[in-house]
Amino acid sequence: MNPPTTTTAEPGRSPLAGRMGGHLQGAAAEHLGLVLVLALLVGMFGALSENFLSALTFTTLANQIPALTVVAVGMTLVLVIGGIDLSVGSVLALSGGILGVALTSWGLPLWLGALLALGVGLLAGIVNGWVTVAWAVPSFIVTLGMLEIARGSAYLVTASQSLYVGEPVQPLGAPTALGLSPTWFLAILLVAAGQVTLSRTIFGRYMIAIGTNEQAVRLSGIDPRPVKMIVFALVGVLAGLGGVFSVAYLETADPNAGIGIELAAIAAVVIGGTSLMGGRGSVVNSFLGVLIISVLQVGLAQIGASEPVKRVVTGAVIVLAVILDSYRHRFAPRGEVWRRLRKTPG
């Protein structure tokens, strides 16, 4: 878990709370457990390290997470429909590479370079979706292939060199208000957009239904194929955006960027309670998962844990989170009914 990642954002604080206000009240309960874990971690690191509870820690953290955040948003969507996309890290590197080349060699403006990068992500996503849907190949295999294809392409595009981009990407990556970069605001916006899509649009309803029982969806007269295609395409675009964010943060296009980010994203999404079997998921919870992982990384670094120790602890936390989640669902039925009932009048 050492991709260009880390976290920020004051855990229990505004961005989430604000957005949750618009959410159905009952849903807050779903987030509560994760917010508590996050608060606990922040409190713990705050007690262990005198430097941890500072504005600097949090702004640093905030500016590190946008790439992982948008990738995790995409991963949530694809897991909800019962698929998976392992190629996001490579697509991120390829898109970043394209952006780097566009800005340095071709002299394109930032907006055009970014558009190209998103286009490349879209293309990879469309290929993933098309092969998965048209040939009914498990997406695990298809995207494993794309993982290699896109990584190889990233090396080709950048001639296996890290390209220093510098100033041209600073409009995206440099801190602005409150020390937060534009990429951070964009990432938060996308978390909100992803959540709204999932819970408030017909498209999102179809996604959840497909992940729950694709056959029933088909026999209800809804063709699941276009929905799945679009989701894979979206995940590709989000991975492309992750590439742009990564370049903006590092001011460098690195063909090795995003190695392992698919696993970090899956970990964050699973910590957030999204089911690997599909049909259940929350983008906001995935974002909380990203925050938990990132706080853990930064906090462990600040109390002087070595890289190997960080990985051991992070791994253990992921497993623990999933065990807790499985308990929550095993014993949920009654509580769930109650919760849904309470939701009704609202």
Added chain:
Amino acid sequence: MARAGDPAALLRIRGLGKSYAAPVLVDVELDLVGGEVHALVGANGAGKSTLARLICGIDQADTGEMELEGAAYAPRGKREAERLGVHLIPQELNLIATLSVAENLFLPRLPSRFGMLDRPRLEAAARAALATVGLDGLDPWTVVGGLGVGHQQLVEIAKALAHPCRMLILDEPTAALTSPEIETLFGEIDRLRRAGVALVYVSHRMEEIQRIADRTTVLRDGRVVHTGPTAELPTARALQLMVGREVARAMSRERAAPGAVALTVEGLSRGELVDNVSFTVRRGEILGVAGLVGSGRTELLRAVFGADAPDAGRVLVGDPPRRVKIEQPSDAVRAGIGMVPEDRKEQGLLLQEPVRVNATLARLSAMTHRGGWLDLEAERGVAEQSRDAMAVRCSSVEQPVRELSGGNQQKVLIGRWLLRDVDVLLFDEPTRGIDVEAKEMVYRVLGELAAAGKALVVVSSELEELLAICDRIAVMSAGKMAATLERDECTHERIMTAAFSNYLSGPDAVLHGASA
């Protein structure tokens, strides 16, 4: 059954009874004798398979007792029955397709040496076992998945024979076999009979039974209604016994004059089980589809609905009939056709989702404001209306649908199509597994739908049900439409005769009961 009982009986069955939701077997008395083939026949749901399951220990009887060679016999599981020499060859074979024949034959207890598979010993034992069913030439290391169904069945029999075998129950063994394979199987059955094994042959293929069964028992509604030598039981008489009585039940619903043609199906074919089927349904009409299990009724509905794209044939809707191209269920729904599938949980419902989500799934586009945004308030309102219209019993529309009873789940599904306002509705076993009260509710809804001008096609294995609610009944037999009976022609006997027509004799005499 006041029979003295056969002193030579291998297995004596006395007063056997079994109930699930309703009684399935009642007071069954039967003597099964070594060296004899005993056929079990009966209509759908007569209790044949349940009886087979009780004998081989898969299920346990509620009442009554069995004796195996004079000793009390009450196997608590398949294993125990097999240890005592009683084996079942199920309709769905239990072989593992990716393993070799040899491994399948001895799977629970493979010969081993120091924890390693003892291949020479396994191969020798497998060859010996295969020889007992005449498969001397078969390489024991052949992977089972590569064998034809007939050979797989023989392997399954060899597996039974590889252990001590005194009784062998075959459940619809020829359903998937070709004629040469059937001949091989019959040769094997004959050999086992001469070796003194008691054979039970469950089938609805009367011709085969006439050929190989020494005695035949007819079951009806879970009771033994006849046991005797097969030679003294002509097929016509057997059918009569299965049906039991001449019932002409009055239609229990209001019937309007049928309206315009709503659905026309012409020459539809799909795979083996839908063979050149044609029919029409009018608005306000309920067309029943009867037939034996496996006769292609479900497959017919799925082909019309596009769940499995048809190989040939045309589907037309409306009047004048307008051809529609149906390759996907979404095409069918666009053309105004809906289907309530046989397996609610697997094919219809989103079990973990609330009633609301399940009810509105086919009609979400009406729940939006401006583009794709869901209006949750409107959706809840619509779902509540649907719940009230269908009298779904749930704590609220937010209750997960998996917590509802089978009948209420079915109502949710029907409600889904009512929201969609389709013209033609296909129902596959709409009352399977739901209680009596819910059944009546479903019947009432079907009647109301017809009265409202919908055209309905209802597949059911319960003849009483079809006779009560349908205007006409089409009968499928071995993939073909064997007859279409007007309401005044519908009797148990005519329907059953048509249902059996294509199973009675070879493929050359298929036209028996066909009505133009």
